[in-house]
Amino acid sequence: MAHKFKFLSTLLLCSTILTNCRQPQASSDAIADTAGTLQAQNAAVWPEVKKENRPWTRWWWMGSAVDEQNINRLLDEYAAAGIGGVEIAPIYGAMDYESRYIDFLSPQWMNILDYTVKKAGEAGMTVDMTQGTGWPFGGPQVKPEHAASRLIVQTYQLKGGQALKEKIVVKDPKQQEVGASLQAVMAYSDKGEIENITDKVGQDGKLNWTPKAGNWTLYAAFNGKTRQMVKRAAPGGVGYTLNHLSEDAVETYLERFSSVFNDQNYGVRAFYNDSYEVYGADWSPEFFEEFQKRRGYDLRPYLRELVSEEHTETVARLKSDYRETMGEMLLDHFYEPWNEWAHQRNSITKNQAHGSPGNLLDLYAAVDIPECETFGSSYFPIPGLRRDSADVRNVDPDPIMLKFASSAAHLTGKNLVSSETFTWLGEHFKTSYSQMKPEVEQVFLSGVNHVFYHGVTYSPEDVAWPGWLFYASLNLTPANSLWSQFSGFNNYITRVQSVLQSGKADNELLVYWPIHDVWSKPEGMEMLIKVHDIDEWLHPTQFYKQSKQLMEAGYSLDFVSDKMLQDASVKEGNIMTAAAAPAHKVLIIPQSKHMSVQTFERVLQLAKEGATVIVEELPADVPGLHNLEERRQQLNQLKASLAFTDAGNGIRQMKTGNGEVLLAGNVQQALEFKGIQREALTDTGLKFTRRQVSDGKYYYLVNHTPNAIDTTIPLNMAAQSVVLMDPQSGNSGLAMASTENDKTNVRVQLKAGEALILKAASGPAPNVLAWQYLEKAGAPIEVKGEWALRFTQGGPELPVDQKLSQLKSWTALGDKKAEAFSGTGEYTISFEMPAKNAEEYVLDLGKVSESARVWVNGQEVGVLGSIPFQARVGRYLKPGNNTLKVEVANLMANRIRDMDQKGIEWRKYHEINFVNIDYKPFDASVWKPMPSGLLGPVTITPYSTATTKEVSAL
Incomplete structure (x- = not known):
């Protein structure tokens, strides 16, 4: 029998307090009383704000030319704008300020770090820092022997009975300078013979070996160096890039930090590592030995195949083994000692794994806070949203790419997932909050719950506008004309993150990532799995297509690696990947060609232990080269042992132990067969993510469609109450909702570009006022008359005051000062309001270029920084x-x-100085003026409201 509930007494109270129904006027006292009631309610409904709930920012220290006075001033400004912490990133400096530079990790630098941390604490903020300057890790302590390595192979031709005349030494003079050393010499005959003749080469490079007969090709392998220097290095940080694959190199690298930090952390919360970006580093001196230990066979006889570009199965399989080994070395030799170093000093680690040569899931999971990155801008069909083609990079952020980091955090029981956000979202100086909002919402929908801006540049007070700026946008600094309204955007992010950091992620599906299909490619050597290459390694795969289809259908999912599956267990039919991790109901194996016998055995064992496993298609083959036929036979025997029965609809079923395996080409049909329900709310076009908390669930909803949505949506839970929480305004109220057949049906209203949070509670309804739903709209009232425009702050000069009968862009005022102006302008108008006979009124500013703060009758309504630039103003x-x-x-x-x-x-x-979005010299002189100001039309629309309707089940 359906259970239905009403909130009558609360609703009646709401209709008195939230609306100014037919009152003769809204007195200041009445407004204050209403505001106080709402403020108290909202404080009780929203989670308590912590530092990590606020957005943080990367803080570029140019030349580390910082001082206490400016640090003090800037941190106060950041805190006032709603930023919760800074991430110190020393980089190259500004010219003519060299006398102010401070060498990285010098006593003076450590003193200023100490001051920064203490001042940040006073301002209610926290500090992270990189363990390098610029990127990637490297610096003066990295001598050639510990620098990033590359395999150099030289070939020689030799005939039977002949001696090699030339010496086997590295030929490149630059490699001679950095001490490239010989590691192996392999001889291959035209008859298929292979000999290891490494020990036949003397210290002087002379080969003491002569083949008896045949034609031979010699392959000499040298441990060379990439000679890559740290990019964008700061003073005191210039040097070679680190060899991340070498345990000795990493230990030596960290010794420099140990010598200055000793056993303390100077108050640094997290040490972070930027995206890998070590180019051409395909080797390490101990690689042959590591390969033998990890893959079970000697790589040296396959040296010819390793450097081959032939599209053969042997080459592809060998390179898969090679890439897997490299990933494991990075994990064991860099991440583990780095983590240990930070943990010994009571700090944590934060890392961007993308761009690394390894399994991204395992590398993200290896640290305390996995961090992804958004690069470029996405298309959203929100009406009026500006997206200028000339200001867009040729790569779009992909939510599935972002989910690698969040999946790693979820599956290892870590709460925080961060993102370096808005890298090159648009061209310098052209990015608005309206563009930032849907982009950050896409990040949240991907499982991220802690945003780091890219970024804010430290700039001394005596540097003329626009101050010091980093070469890549986004440049949100106090000099930015949007800064005065930055707190509005930050408050939105803070509210969302306070919810998304609560409880645990609530994703029912685990989707296996078949990494060996990615690695099994004959082209190249090392494989950096990069954000910019998703068209190559991600988009063509069935893993990607299946994951996208499931998400669009309304399923919530995380990705799982081979290593994570080995560590997983089953509890009450749910798959547990770590003690603190959320439970997942189903494991999905998408179509994949390569799967190891160990992974397939583990998948079947999980099913035997009680898990539900859905296999789109049985794995076709094993990866790698060693003992290939033996492993193939093992895999085929495993597949042959599976006894499936027909369950209908193209689904084959095998019961095993306490669980089962379903073999189904249509994964969604198999999920329906098992009663795993999707969130049908996505049929409306809404996107969502869920969090499980002790007394229910949070649903974060976003409308990125071109249309307003006013409908009843079903939630996959039986809630006793639902509270609507508006992250834009901070307001909250009890929703119209009912339960039936273990679903809760909730009415929601979202305009294009808006977000909404639902708190669906399993307990009794809280003492919360009812949410007002806007019903029938009356005729809009255009705010007309004479607008007084006064420019309040900015430059280069304040334009003269204006009286406007018609709203227009500042660039169309016929005033050159206004055309060149960046800053704030204040519009004021008086207008007549007829007798208030509506229950609510909505102010619509129309087009705004680019952000607005609004007051009505002297009472602040708030910051309207993004589309749709609307607010309820009835009270x-x-x-x-x-x-x-x-x-x-x-x-x-x-x-x-x-x-x-x-x-x-x-x-x-x-160094790079300053470039445009295409990495060419920056020149704004050719730009057309950007529209600025309040463009309107400005209207006020009366609405009737609904607060007592009961929503029946769908």
Whole structure:
């Protein structure tokens, strides 16, 4: 029997307090009382805000030219804007300020770090720092023997009975300088003979070996060096890039930090490692030995195949083994000692695994906080959302790529998943909060719950506008004209993150990532699994297509690796990957060609222990080269031992132990067969992510469709109450909802570009006022008359005040000062309001370029920083004369354009200096002026409201 509930007494109270129904006026006292009631309610509904709930930022220290006075000033500004922490990243410096540079890790640098941490604490913030400068890890302590290595192979031709005349020494003079050493010499005859003649080479390089007959090709392998230097290095950080595969090299690298940090952490919460970006580093001196130990056979006889580009099965299998070995060495020799170093000092580690030569899931999981990265911008069909083709990079962020980091955190029981966010979201100085909001929402939907901005540049007070800036956007600094309204955007992120850091992720499916299919490619050698190469290693795979289809259908999932499956267990039919990890109901094996016997055995064992496993297609083959036929036979025997019966709809079923294996080409049909229900709310176009908390679930919903959504959605749980939480405004209220057949049906209203959080509780309804649903809209009332425009702050000069009968862009005012201006302008207008006969009124600012803060009758409504630029204002309005004030902040673009047209020098940095989105010299002089200000039309629309309707089950 269906269970239904109503919230009548609360609803009646709400209709009195939340609406100003037919009151003669809204007095200041009434507004204050209402605001106080709502504020108290919202404080009780939203989780308590902690430092990690706020967005943090990477903090570029140019040349580490920092001082206490400016650190003190800037941290106060950051805290006031709602930033919860900084991530110190020393990089190259500004020209003409060399006298201020501080060498990385010098006593002076450590003193300023100590001061920074203490000041941040006073401001309610926390500090992370990189263990290098620029990226990747490297520096002056990395001598050639510990620098990133590359395999150099030289070939020689030799005939039977002949001696090799030339010496076997590395020919490249640059490699001679860094001490490239001979590691192996293999001889291959035209008759298929292979000989290891390494011990026949003297110390002087002379070969003391002569073949008896035939034609031979000699392959000499040298441990060379990439000679890559640290990119964007700061003073005191210049040097070779580290060999991450060598335990000795990593230990030596960390000794420099041990000598200055000793056994303490100077208050640093986390030491972080940026994306790998070690190029051409395909070797390490101990690679032959490590390969033998890990893969069970000698790599030396296959040296010819290792460097071959032939598209043969042997070459592909060999390279798969080689890449797997490299990934394991990175995990064991870099991540483990690095973690241990940080943990010994009561700090944690944070890492970006993408771009690494290994299994991303295992590498992300190896640290305390996995961190992904958004690079470029995505397309969202939100009406009015600007996306200029000239300001977009040619790579779009992919939510499935981001899920590698969140999956790793979820499956290892770690709560925080961070993201380096908004890297090159748009061209410098042209990015708005409207563009940032859906992009960060996509990050949240992917399982990330702690945003780090990319980034904020430290700039001294005596440096002229725009101050010091990093070469890559996003440049959100206090000099940015949008900064005055940054707190509005930060408050939105803080509210969302306070929810997404609560409880545990609530994803029912585990999807196996067949990494060996990625590795089994004959091209190249090392394989860096990069964000920019997803068209090659991710998008073509059935793993990607299956995962995307499941997510779009309304299923929640995490990705799982071979290693994670080995560590998994089954409890009450659910798959547990770690003690603190959330439970998953089903393991899905997408179509894959290569799977190890150990992994397939483990999959079947999990089923025997009680798990449900859905296999799209049985694995076709084993990966790798060693004992190939023996392992193939083992896999075929395993497959032959499976006894499936027909369960209908193309599903074959095998019961085993306490669980079962389903073989189904249509995975979603198999899920339905098992009663694993999708969240049908996605049929509306809404996207979601869920969190499980002690008393229910949170649903974070986002409308990235072009349409407003007003409908009843089903939730896959029987809740006793549902509270709606608006992360844009912070308001909350009890939802219209009912339960039937173990589902909860909730009415939601979201305009295009809006988000909403549902708290579906298993306990009694909280003492919360009811949510007001907007019903029938009346005719919009356009706010007309004479607008007073006053420019309040910014530059290069404040334009003169204006009286406007028609709203228009500042660039169309006929004032050159206004065309070049970046800053804030304040619009004020008085207008008449007829007798208030509606229950709610919605203010719509129309088009805003780019962000607005609103007051009605002297009461602050809030920051409207993104589309749809609307707010409920009924409680602020009164019959008769009303006053509307709108403060608008525009982009930096027009002022930068003006400076470049006038030839004013403002960018002068070492190394890369300053580039545009295509990495070419930056020049804004050719830009067209960007629209700025309040463009409208501004309207107020009356609505009837619903607070007492009961929603029947769908």
